[in-house]
Amino acid sequence: MSYTPDKMTDKDKRKSLRKLAGAAGIAMTAQFSPALTGHVLGSDRPIKVGMQLHRTGIGASYGRWYERVAVATVKLINEEGGINGRPVELVIEDDGTDPRRGAEVIEKFxxxxxTDVAYGTLFSHVVIGSSPRAGELKLPYYVVSEGYHVASGSLNRYVFQPGITDVRSQIASMAPWIATNLGKKITMIFPDYAFGHDHRNYFSIAIAEQGGKVLEMIPVPPTESSFTRYFPRIPRETEVLYHVLVGPGVLTFVKEMGQFFGTRDRPRIFGYIDSLEAVDFATPQLEFLQGTHFWEAFPRYAQPDQTRHDQYFRHQVGVDQNGASVSDSRDISAYSHMFGCWETLFIIKQAMETCGYSGPEDRQALIEATESLTGFAESRNHPQGSKVFNGKIHQCFGIQHISRVEDSRLKVVHTTSIEDGLYEPEADYTQMAL
Amino acid sequence: MGLGPFLLLASLEGLVQAAVLSLSALGLCLVFGVLRVVNVAHGEFHMVGAVIAWSVSHVLFGHPLLGFLVALFVAPLLVGLIAFTADRVILRKINHNPEATIVATIGMLYVIQQSVLIGFGPDARAMEPPFYFHINFPWFGYSGYKLSVILMAAALLLMVWHVLSRTRLGLIMRATQLDREMAQVFGIPVGWVYGLVFAAGAMLAALGAVLMAPIRQVHYLMGLDPLLMSFIVVIIGGLGSIRGALLAALVIGMSDGIISMFFSPTLAKMISTLLVALVLIFKPEGLFGLRKS
Amino acid sequence: MENSRKSSLVLHIGVLALLFLLSFILSDYHQLTITRIMVLAIFALGYNILFGYVGLLSLGHAMFFACGLYAAGLPVYYLGWEVPSAFLFAIVISAFSATLIGAIALRTQGVAFMIVTLMFSQVAYLATLYFSDITGGDEGLVLPEHARSFAILGMQVDLTSPQTRYYITLGLLSASVLIVYRWVNGGPGREWVAVRENELRTRMLGYNTFLIKLKAMVISGTLSGGAGATYGLLFAYIGSTFASIQYSIDVLLFTLLGGAGTVLGPILGSFIMFYMIDFFSGYTTAYLLATGVVLILLIVYFPLGVLGTLRKKWRLWLP
Known part of the structure; x- marks a missing residue:
């Protein structure tokens, strides 16, 4: 896997891409001139992106922000001339954060x-339930899910995760820092389904490589609403409590954790921001988090060295410097996940322009064009940072941050490199039939 | 953690659970006792109570205690009003036929739940507790508010007890429960009593919810658990027996708290649900049924 | 009588023929939707035997549906079974569990029966979550590639083809309708209705009403399990959602809406309700509101459902 950071500016790149797309267009016109009239007539027909959204169910707080970001991105793309000269239309369907409904939504798309492609899903069980239908219906399906299921090779050639790093890579890049700075005897609390199992499986491997050990694993059903009963299982000799949770009860979970530990000696705490994604750190009873650490993909609180891309992204999606909605400071964003919706749409655009995509009959070319991508430079379209993309496993790899809670804000204390998170690929989707 | 502290924590959790459960189950039990119907929408009344509590405390700026106290009155009142209307508009039309009522209350369950989804949204929201202090045991910490829930629930139960056994209203309810025709002969407006009892049952669920809201997050799908737990309590306690239900709430709440610390909570729920179904089949008068049916 | 029976048979065959003809003109989307509806209609047909003809209202039929789903899907997933053998296995397992659960639950009636079935079903649902190492829990399992086609009678059947799925489902639905039609118009149907109308009198006439009810329960559970197996195998996905209380309620709703105690009622109910929810979900995420409103309206104003009301009003000869 080689990656040379792109030196071109955004503008140059867009220009060159447009040229490329133009060239492809001309080539096609030359080849299929009889079809020309049809293409011209259909050219203002929009490109339809079907967004599978967690509007209800346990993923709703993410869904709300995924929708806002996707709408903002499509608006921006359309203001800049759409894709291949055609406007983009977002078709949104609620999947209720339910795998069965998710599969039906794919069929509906x-x-x-x-729709030309399907896009946007977060919860891993919905991705796993929906993917086979996308594969059978030959509908390119771009997910923003974080799970390892795409990269593992267990899905199919039509499923991509180009806009957000997978959990296995995130964990691999952070385990050394945890082992060095926090401790080596770990207890894990994680949601009892695919996403949590990725944490369970790959963190235990990653920490073992650092000479550490997982003492106890505590799975929690994602629909759980009361958590105190899980905490006594944390062994006394635990040095680091590793927590990651999703679902409607996350705030209760963190509060009850604070109540349980009280003011006694407690292990160091390292959490995935998922446990408090879309939740305000200034909520009462969260004071105990002071000094604990969180993983963040994209810092919620604007840091002193904030890039102009981050600034622009916040402005476009309506988020202030504290990661809250500009219209309601109590409405906190899913900042470490939702950038994936932004970046993925630009990747779809890039791939469609590469292959001169004109309609569903070009879906296979779109798959191959996406697979041919190798990486994305940090830019307006990729504000979270540069990424390497591996076309064989349909997965991208980016940088991660570890932040400490200080005065109810998160301050980045460590940033990993892309190389820290690379692992040996275990699959090759390009060998599968289209 | 040693077994002693472990049991202490489990009992505390169990007592809090039992406290809220007893209010909610008492409501279900009252409705079954007087109307002889099962209210499947009972959990949704609990949920609406919590949503109203959150909204009240959200709208009233200032100390969270203010919002909590207001919610303690407003939530049951509004929920009672909804339930009363539902009884008059829907259940009266089907003459409180037991089977039709179940179907109708399933319908109500969806209508209430989905209306809340539209109005309140799909997010789980946290309500600030009216007061918060931390209790430090040598082995673990515990929320002072949670402990106070036990006391508040006990006080509320005493009040309900008083109303049922010492007031004219309670007398009328009991008379209707014992013999509907005779009550009618004595000039008791049975239709109204039915509506009031149905509302009272819902209000009890809402009261439990107001106590619970600062502990757990408020969510439009939170009604299913209290419904199933209340079912379990009412069946074990002997359908319609109030003393049995209270005893059962204590036993079920405690044992659920303790069992689910030793085993997986899912397994605990499976076993208790299965046992209750078997009780209903083989000992329909309930384990603590004080009246033989 | 002879005449009305003939026209009734013609009506039933006509409906099936219509569904066959529809397959030529339907758009992709409607073909897929109707395939799903037909599977659910088989489920509702099964439910209706117990509810419509014997008068036992179960709130736990999702457990039978899920039983068939898992009994078909798990051997395919873990043991590499072929689709037809998995389907037959699911039928047998469903019949077995319906017998077992019926033998216990039928000791109760009325409200107690409703609650007991609800609780059994809840236990089954929790079990699919608890044994998530095997069942995949919430996340479910995707059936492997080899289960997407099978050979039967020298024919290669491709389950990824929408047309094939449509015809398979229509075939199964037709078989179910004809079987149910025969049963309810024959001896068993008369016994069932006798139990529904007056169980005590039937017992005094010397019938073993427990056995009559158990027989209905087994047929009902087996049809429901068959529907579950069909669903899992056709769409290559099994998961615990299918065991949730929602499915028990849906099938009750389909039956009530179309008309309990009519053969075609549950099928009609499935069609109306499915399309109604599909329509509502285009406008609001709270599409289950429709479920609630329809349930209340039906139980208050039209407890007989569409076909039941028609039959009563015009003394139709619907069985």
Whole structure:
């Protein structure tokens, strides 16, 4: 896997891409001139992106922000001339954060709305339930899910995760820092389904490589609403409590954790921001988090060295310097996940322009064009940072941050490199039939 | 953690659970006792109570105690009003036929739950406790508010007890429960009593919810658990027996708290649900049923 | 009588023929939707035997549906079974569990029966979550590639083809309708209705009403399990959602809406309700509101459902 950071500016790149797309267009016109009239007539027909959204169910707090970001991104793309000269239309369907409903939504996209691609899902069980339908209906499916399921090779050639790093890579890049700075005897609390199992499986490997050990694993159903009963299982000799939780009860979880530890000696605490994604750190009873650490993909609180891309992104999606909605400071964003929706849409655009995508008959070319991508430079379209993309496992790899809670804000204390998170690929989707 | 502290924590958790459960189950039990119907929408009344509590405390700026106290009155009142209307508009039309009522209250369950989804949104929201202090045991910490929930629930139960056994209203309810026709002969407006009892049952669920809201997050799908737990309590306690239900709430709440610390909570729920179904089949008068049916 | 029976048979065959003809003109989306609806209609047909003809209202039929789903899907997933053998296995397992659960639950009636079935079903649902190492829990399992086609009678059947799925489902639905039609118009149907109308009198006439009810329960559970197996195998996905209380309620709703105690009622109910929810979900995320409103309206104003009301009003000869 080689990656040379792109030296071109955004503008140059867009220009050159447009040229490329133009060239492809001309080439096509030359080849299929009889079809020309049809293409011209259909050219203002929008490109439809079907967004599978967690509007209800346990993923709703993410869904709300995924929708805002996707809408903002599509608006921006359309203001800049759309994709291949055609406007982009977002078709949104609620999947209720339910795998069965998710599969039906994919079918609806393919057969009723006839969308060009499907996009946007977060919760890993929905991705796993929906992917086979996307594969059978030959609908390119770009997820923003974090799970390892895409990169593991267990899905199919139509599923991509180009806009957000997978959990296995995130963990691999952070385990050395945890082992060096926090401790080596770990207890894990994680949600009892695919996403949590990725944490369970790969963190235990990653920490073992650092000479550490997981003492106890405590799975929690994602629909749970009361958590105190899980905490007595944390062994006394635990040095680091590693927590990651999702679902409607996350705030209760963190509060009850604070109540349980009280003012006694407690292990050091390292959490995935998922445990408090879309939750305000200034909430009463969260004071105990002071000095604990969190993983963040994209710092919620604007840091002193904030890039102009981050600034621009916040402005476009309506988020202030504290990661809250500009219209309601109590409405906190899912900042470490939602950038993936932004970046993924620009990747879809890039791939469609590369292959001169003109309609569903070009879906296979789109798959190959996406697979041919190798990486994305930090830019307006990729504000979270540069990424390497591996076309064989359909997965991208980016940088991660570890932040400490100080005065109810998160301050970045460590940033990993892309190389820290690379692992040996275990699959090759490009060998699968289209 | 040693077994002693472990049991202490489990009992505390169990007592809090039992306290809220007893209010909610008492409501279900009252409705079954007087109307002879099972209210499947009971958990949704609990949920609406919590949502109203959150909204009240959200709208009233200032000390969270103020919002909590207001919610303690407003939530049961509004929920009672909804329930009363539902009884008059829907259940009266089907003459409180037991089977039709179950279907109708399933319908109500969806209508209430989905209306809240539209109005309140799909997010789980946290309500600030009216007061918060921390209790430090040598082995673990515990929320002072949670402990106070036990006391508040006990006080509320005493009040309900007083109303049922010492007031004219309670007398009318009991008379209707014992013999509907006779009550009618004595000039008791049975239709109204039915509506009031249905509302009272919902209000009890809402009261429990107001106590619970600062502990757990408020969410439009939070009604299912209290419903199933209340079912379990009412069946074990002997359908319609109030003393049995209270005893059962204590036993079930405590044992659920303790069992789910030793085993997986899912397994605990499976076993208790299965046992209760078997009780209903083989000992329909309930384990603590004080009246034989 | 002879005449009305003939026209009734013609009506049933006509409906099935219509569904067959529809397959030529339907758009992709409707073809897929109707495939799903037909599977659910088989489920509702099964439910209706117990509810419509015997008068036992179960709130736990999702457990039978899920039983068939898992009994078909798990051997395919873990043991590499072929689709037809997995389907037959699911039928047998469903019949077995319906017998077992019926033998216990039928000791109760009325409200107690409703609650007992609800609780059994809840236990089954929790079990699919608890044994998530095997069942995949919430996340479910995706059936492997080899289960997407099978050979039968020298024919290669491709389950990824929407047309094939449509015809398979229509075939199964037709078989179910004809079987149910025969049963309810024959001896068993008369016994069931006798139990529904007056169980005590039936018992005094010397019938073993427990056995009559158990027989209905087994047929009902087996059809429901068959529907579950069909669903899992056709769409290659099994998960605990299918065991949730929602599915028990849905099937009750389909039956009530179309008309309990009519053969075609549950099928009609499935169609109306499915399309109604599909329609509502285009406008609001709270599409289950429709479920609630329809349930209340039905139970208060039209407890007989569409076909039941028609039959009563015009003394139709619907069985």
């Amino acid at each position: 393919a057969t009723q709305h006839k």
